[in-house]
Amino acid sequence: MVSFKKLTIRDILFRSRMAYYNRPSLAFVGQEPVTYADMAVIVRNVSGMLNTLGIGKGDKVALIGENSPNWGMAYLAITSMGAVVVPILPDFSGHEMESIINHSEAKVVFVSAKLYGQLDRKNIPGVIAYILINNLQPFDESVTTPTAGMPYETPKAIVNVDYCDCELPRPDEDDLAAIIYTSGTTGRPKGVMLTHKNLVSNVLSTLMIQEVNENDRLLSILPLSHTYECTIGFLIPMATGASVYYLDKPPTPAVLIPAMQAVKPTMLLSVPLVIEKIYKNKIKPELTSSSLKRKLYSFTPTRKLLHRIAAKKLHKTFGGELHFFGIGGAKLSFEAERFLNEGRFPYSIGYGMTETSPLLTGSSPKLVRFRTAGFSIPGQELKLLNPNPHTGEGEIIVRGANVMVGYYKDPELTQTMFIDGWLRTGDLGYIDSDGYVEIRGRSKNMILTASGENIYPEEIEDVINKHEFVLESLVYELRGKLVARVHLNKEALEKYYENLKHSAKDWQHNAEEHTRKVLDEIMNYVNAKVSKFSRLNHIVEQQEPFVKTPTQKIKRFLYKE
Template structure:
């Protein structure tokens, strides 16, 4: 059982250095890993460097870069000396990055060579130093201008005499550890303040439902600057002696599959979109490619058998050793989860938010219950506020050591998030008799009909996305009617039209005619599979993929009331 003298990130680092000294900690795929003992030396040197630059306890340090061992060591160095890390998503624009740096009052910026060009130093006059993430060395633009293709290198593993004599401050449990700026789906970025206790308590609570140990290998494919990957995919492995591997290229299939074969990961964290694409673009087409296969697939017993065979193949593609495939960040589609569940793939769905460090609910793969997000993890509390007397549904409220300190420089917004000491999640859900949480959708997205019925757009979207020609969708209300935007699967649609051309002797219609016919078919399909008050009045094509948040939720505010 993992335990610490104090719930601080420094205590995680200290214990791991002692217990797992010779075990590999961080590595790029195919490169030499840094072990825990060497990592501790490098982290100490970085902390000493920051202290020499003028960074003290409570000072803010921005961290901008792609996933890498150096990113992780910079994070540990900043937080273990009592400073506050401000991880910034690499997908943010330069203007957004600069805005966050200024709002957080960061004194030093760690930045990768690839992203340095996004920043205009003239707009950041209060930064006292820049540190190149690729080699963890300070640099002055007058003497060096980083170019995007500078490779990553691990600093030398020797105590730096220039820094070893400085006395570094130690963080306390309630000290601020990180400020996380999220884009969210509302378009209003917020700086979530997380303490050492918030983060480390969530590490310990999560380990109570899912074991992670020194034999585990985690392949990291989600951005470390998001709390989901940082806490579950970085701090937990660092606390348990596991090894984390990073990709040095974008996680395309041509990069990801060889990496999985090389690492043979035991654990992977994912957002729903990844497994949904694999299922819809690869697995389902193979299982329904002929009329006979489609007939067999529509018969439950044979569908389950086919799912079992396909899941075994997917497990082998992923390296053959995975025992935990964690999914979070958004709701997984019905069809994709049915494939995982019936195929007995070792998946688990968790639910949380940045404001809760992040995990609130989850389970081990052996305890997964279909279409739920698991149960409230130990050490935290969850309840339903003002539940509907007929359905038991209501807003999910939570409290515990994992709940944020508040929003940075925004006490008014912070106050609106709490009700009698409970954090308001803004999510609607239901807790069954066994404690499993079923999510319905965001309370701000819920549509109340004139007859008093509650409509959850996410549930209608789940039905829409089952259609073979739909990749993703968004449902909203306009003038009392339900409208759906759909982004079509062009590859499947083009194949469909081509087959019609070949088989129809008097083919006279063009692609647009059949495109509209498909939209009509989708609406008929949806309206025959939802309740009367959830039926669509109009469906329109969304030509481009929807703009999404880092956890791949559609930014709804960009699309409502646009027609």
């Protein structure tokens, strides 16, 4: 059992340096990992450098870059000396990055060479120094300007005599460790304030439901600047002696599959979109490619057998040693989860939010219950606010050591998030007799009909997304009517029309007419499967992919007409 003298990130680093001295910690795929001992030396040097730049306890330091070993070491260097890290998503625009730097009052900015060009230094006058993540060294733009193609290099693990004598401040459990700005799905960026105790308590609570040890290898494919990947995919491995491997290119199939074979990860964190795409674009078409296969797939016993065979093949593609495939960030589609469940793939679905550091519910793969998000993790209290006496549904609220202290410089917004000391998640759920939590949808998204019925758009979207011609969808209310936007699977449509002997020319000339027919077919398909009050009135094509948050939730506020 992992334990610390104090619940601080510094204590994680100190314990791991001693317990896992020569074990591999962080690396790019295909490169030599940094050992825990060397990592501790590099982190100490970077902390000393920050100290000489004038950074003290409580000062804010921004961190902008792609996933890399150096990103992780910068994070540890900032937090272990009592400063506050401000991780900024690399997908944000330059204007958004500058706004966050100014709002957080960051004095120093760690930035990758690839992203540095997005910043205009004139717009962030409070910054006293810039440090290049690629080599963890300060730079002066008047002397050198980082180029986007600059490679990464790991600093030498030699104690820097210029910094070794400086006395570094030590963080306390209740000190602020991070301010995390998230665009969320509401369009209003918020700086979530998380203490060392918030983060480390969530590390310990998560380890009580899923073991991680020094023999585990993680392949990181989600942004480290998001709490989901940072806590579960970085801090937990660093606390348990596991190793984490990063990609030096975007996680396309051409990059990801060879990386899986090279690393042979034992654990992997994902968002639903990844496995949904794999199932819908690769697995299901293969299992239903002929009339005989479709007939076999329509029977439950043979479908389960086919799923088992396909899941074994997928497991081998993932390196063959995976024992934990964690899914979070949004709700997984019914069909994709059924495949994983019937295929006995070692998956687990968790639920959480940035404001709770982040995990609230989860389970080990052996304890997964279909269509639930696991059970409440130890060390917190979770319940439903004003549950409906007929359905048992209510808003999920929580209190515990993992709950944020509030939003930075926004006490009014902070106040709206709490009720009698409990954090309001804004998510509607149901808790069964065994404590398993089923997420029904966001309370803000729920549509109340004139007859008093509660409609959850996410549940209708789940039905829409099962259709073979649909990639993703969004359901909302427009002038009292239910409307859906649908992003169509053009590849599947082209194959369908080829089978009907329609020429490509015919499709091009009559694209609008054909698309309307497809949309009408989808609407009829959905309305035959949902309750009367959940039926769609209209369906329109969403020609471009929906704009999404870092955890691949659709930014709904952009599409409400």
